[in-house]
Amino acid sequence: MLRVDKDAFPEDPYPPFILRQLIEIHVDRTLVLDDGEGLLGYVFFVNTSDGYVSWIMSLAIIPHQRGHGLGRRLMVEVLRRLRTEGVRQVRLTVEPANTAAITLYRTLGFSSEDGVAKDYFGPGEHRLLMTLAL
Ligand SMILES: CC(C)(COP(=O)(O)OP(=O)(O)OC[C@H]1O[C@@H](n2cnc3c(N)ncnc32)[C@H](O)[C@@H]1OP(=O)(O)O)[C@@H](O)C(=O)NCCC(=O)NCCS
Known part of the structure; x- marks a missing residue:
């Protein structure tokens, strides 16, 4: 996962100890795609303590596997699980120039009414806030 994360976010990957501990704590909130030889991608999501909201914390597919529907597959599975749990709203932030991710989220029904949150x-680390009502 560290390798996948570093490939996806070369300038700002999770520090190893953070990723390790997040997985230990939220092992049931991490989904991976594995072809038997290695990891193709992962998604990591966490619910708020009241259980009504879930945040997509990270989504990543290795570079040469992008554009084949894997990111969508992970997100569809996350949303399916969250619906069965009774989660009402899904939230995430995305870098405003990340067209691929924003397009994926929009086609899944996410909207960005709150717009870009500066800093x-x-x-300088602005993020587009996106939400989906389940
Ligand atoms: C964003 C990311 C996870 C998408 O995963 P992916 O497997 O390549 O995406 P998919 O093949 O499932 O595509 C799903 C949809 O996303 C959109 N999309 C994907 N790549 C796109 C691109 N390069 N440009 C525009 N839209 C794109 C399309 O709507 C696509 O649906 P379609 O194939 O039916 O047209 C992947 O590009 C990635 O890991 N990027 C680096 C990390 C990252 O930015 N993560 C998100 C942080 S918020």
């Missing part, structure tokens, strides 16, 4: 992750 969301620190100076």
Whole structure:
């Protein structure tokens, strides 16, 4: 997962100890795609304590497997699980220039009425906030 994460977010991957501990704590909130030889991608999502909202924390597909429907497959499975859990709203943030991810989320029904939050992750790190009502 560290390798997949680094390929997907070369400038800002999860530090190893954070990713390790997140997985330990939220093992049932991590879905991976594995072809038997290696990891093709993963998605990581966490529910708020009241159980009504879930955040997509990270979604990544390895570079040479992109564009084959794998990212959509992971997201569809996450949304299916969240619906069965009674989660009412899914939230995520995305880099405003990340057309591939934004298009994927829009086709899944996410909207971005709250727009871009300036400096969301620190100076210059703006993020588009997207939500989906389940
Ligand atoms: C974003 C990401 C997860 C998408 O995964 P993917 O497997 O390549 O996406 P899919 O093949 O499932 O495509 C799903 C939809 O996304 C959109 N999409 C995918 N790649 C696109 C691109 N390069 N440009 C525009 N739209 C794109 C399309 O709507 C596509 O649906 P369609 O094939 O029916 O037209 C992948 O590009 C990735 O890992 N990027 C780097 C990490 C990242 O940005 N993660 C998201 C952070 S919020």
